[in-house]
Amino acid sequence: MRDSQGGGWARVVAREWRHLKRDPWDLGMLTWIPLALFALSWWIFSAGVARDLPIVVIDRDASSVSRSLVRMLDESPGIHVAAQLATEAEAQQLLRERTAFGIVIIPAGLQRDLSGGRSANVQWFYNGQFSAHVGGLGRDVRTVVATLSAGAELTGREKRGASVRQATVAYEPIRVRLVTLFNENANYESFLVLAIIPSLLQAFVALAAITAFGRELKAGSVPAWLEAAGGRWGAAMVGKLVIPAAAFVVLSLLYLAFFTAVRGWAIEGSAGMVVAGLGLLVAAYLGLGTFLIGATLNMRLALSAAAFITAPAFAFSGQGFPLVAMPTAARAWAEALPLTHYLQLQSRHWMAGAPAAYSAGEALVLGLFALVSLAAGAWLLSRRAAHPQAWGRA
Numbered sequence: 505m506r507d508s509q510g511g512g513w514a515r516v517v518a519r520e521w522r523h524l525k526r527d528p529w530d531l532g533m534l535t536w537i538p539l540a541l542f543a544l545s546w547w548i549f550s551a552g553v554a555r556d557l558p559i560v561v562i563d564r565d566a567s568s569v570s571r572s573l574v575r576m577l578d579e580s581p582g583i584h585v586a587a588q589l590a591t592e593a594e595a596q597q598l599l600r601e602r603t604a605f606g607i608v609i610i611p612a613g614l615q616r617d618l619s620g621g622r623s624a625n626v627q628w629f630y631n632g633q634f635s636a637h638v639g640g641l642g643r644d645v646r647t648v649v650a651t652l653s654a655g656a657e658l659t660g661r662e663k664r665g666a667s668v669r670q671a672t673v674a675y676e677p678i679r680v681r682l683v684t685l686f687n688e689n690a691n692y693e694s695f696l697v698l699a700i701i702p703s704l705l706q707a708f709v710a711l712a713a714i715t716a717f718g719r720e721l722k723a724g725s726v727p728a729w730l731e732a733a734g735g736r737w738g739a740a741m742v743g744k745l746v747i748p749a750a751a752f753v754v755l756s757l758l759y760l761a762f763f764t765a766v767r768g769w770a771i772e773g774s775a776g777m778v779v780a781g782l783g784l785l786v787a788a789y790l791g792l793g794t795f796l797i798g799a800t801l802n803m804r805l806a807l808s809a810a811a812f813i814t815a816p817a818f819a820f821s822g823q824g825f826p827l828v829a830m831p832t833a834a835r836a837w838a839e840a841l842p843l844t845h846y847l848q849l850q851s852r853h854w855m856a857g858a859p860a861a862y863s864a865g866e867a868l869v870l871g872l873f874a875l876v877s878l879a880a881g882a883w884l885l886s887r888r889a890a891h892p893q894a895w896g897r898a
Contacts (some may be wrong), residue, residue: 515732516743520716524747530715534751538708542759545700552691554640558586559606560595567615573626573652577608582644595629605637606630608645694769694855699823699847701759702782705752706789706843707814712748713793714810717885718803724895737886745790756782773853774860777867781849784870788842789814791877798884801894817843823851845869 524531561577563570578585586604589595598604609627617624628645630638720729733740760779763769771778792813796806818824820838827838838844849866852858888894 512734512736513739513743513746515734516729516740517746519729519732520744520747523719533708533715534712534748535755538704538752538755539758541704542701542755545704546693546697546762549692549697549700552693553582554637554692555581556584557582557637557641558584558604559608559641559645560587560589560598560604561585562589562592562595562607562609564612565610565614569615569618569652570610573610573614573648576648576652577645580644580648582640583648599631605634606641606645693767695823698763698769698850698854699818699821702785702846702850703818703821703843705756705759706785706817707810709748709752709786709789710793710796710810710814711807712752713745713790714797714803714806716744716748717794717797717889718806721797721801721889721895722803722897724892726889726895730890737882741794741882741885745794749786749790752786753783756786769854771854772857774858774863775853777860777863778850778853780867781846781863781870784867784874785842785846787874788870788877791874791881792842794881795877795884796881798881798888801888802897804897813841814843817841820844821847823847842870842873 524534559577561574563574574585574588577583587598589598592607592609595604595607599607607627607629609629611624611626614624614626626649628642628649630642632638720726729744730737730740733743757779760771760782764771793806793810796809797803800806800809820830820834820841821844822838827835827844830838845866849863849870852863853860
């Protein structure tokens with residue numbers, strides 16, 4: 505990519521580097537700003553598992569059994585009994601204040617009914633607005649109540665003459681053995697952070713490509729840019745994208761190194777496919793940014809379009825709501841986003857231990873998206889950006 509005048513992509517790279525040294529914010533968008541947001545995202549969810557979420561208890565029995573139940577609830581790792589109240593109105597007030605997320609109501613006569621071999625209902629009310637909160641709370645409440653119930657039933661059967669083994673078999677003749685695969689502790693660090701960081705990455709990559717080309721259009725410095733490239737659009741394009749590509753590949757490798765080597769989330773499947781997927785993700789969003797600035801020739805409009813595409817991308821990625829359950833139009837939009845395909849690839853290999861061949865389709869989609877968007881963006885810029893009427897826009 506050199507011409508007789510000595511221009512080429514390396515001169516464009518040097519020109520870009522001189523600009524970045526003069527502009528700490530543009531340099532920061534390639535380095536410490538995304539790194540700081542990655543670190544903040546990890547710190548927020550670094551606890552991994554939610555602990556001591558507050559609930560309130562209404563104990564209408566006031567017996568030794570009900571006190572044992574309250575104590576067992578409070579000792580459960582995910583539950584904190586924040587208050588014991590007398591009425592439902594008081595309890596619901598705490599739910600509305602967001603100082604508690606559920607109410608356990610212990611009925612009057614609980615101990616009498618258990619002693620007499622009769623069933624009793626412990627009621628569990630929860631705030632369904634917070635599915636992440638109450639999912640764990642509901643599981644812990646059911647576990648505690650089931651443990652107390654099983655103990656009472658086994659004790660009653662033993663008193664009636666059954667051996668411990670006979671009582672256990674009679675109480676639970678068919679058992680369900682629950683085995684959690686791939687994230688056995690339901691850890692939010694692996695579930696959310698490993699998806700959030702690539703979601704942040706894609707936004708920064710698209711922004712970097714738009715900014716790199718857009719500032720030349722805005723400043724009307726396209727002739728100087730092309731002169732550095734020896735008048736070759738190919739060299740001009742490559743030189744613009746080398747530094748952003750290198751910066752985000754390095755950040756991607758730091759992301760992998762931190763979570764595998766420091767946090768201990770080993771890649772159970774194909775590490776090579778995860779690395780390749782990240783590289784293709786960077787290329788795809790460099791292509792998206794290039795296409796958007798080529799289509800609009802306006803940095804402000806291109807940044808707005810990139811925000812519209814990348815900001816809600818995580819919601820469509822299938823990590824929070826299943827892809828198969830989405831309406832057809834939403835599923836189509838999700839499948840059109842490179843992030844969706846990368847996160848499917850990552851989750852398949854990082855935790856589930858799949859071999860490389862399982863994600864050949866996702867890698868192909870990411871690669872095709874990168875090639876098509878980069879080619880389309882380069883074609884648009886080469887046809888339109890050299891005309892003075894395209895310069896000076898916001």
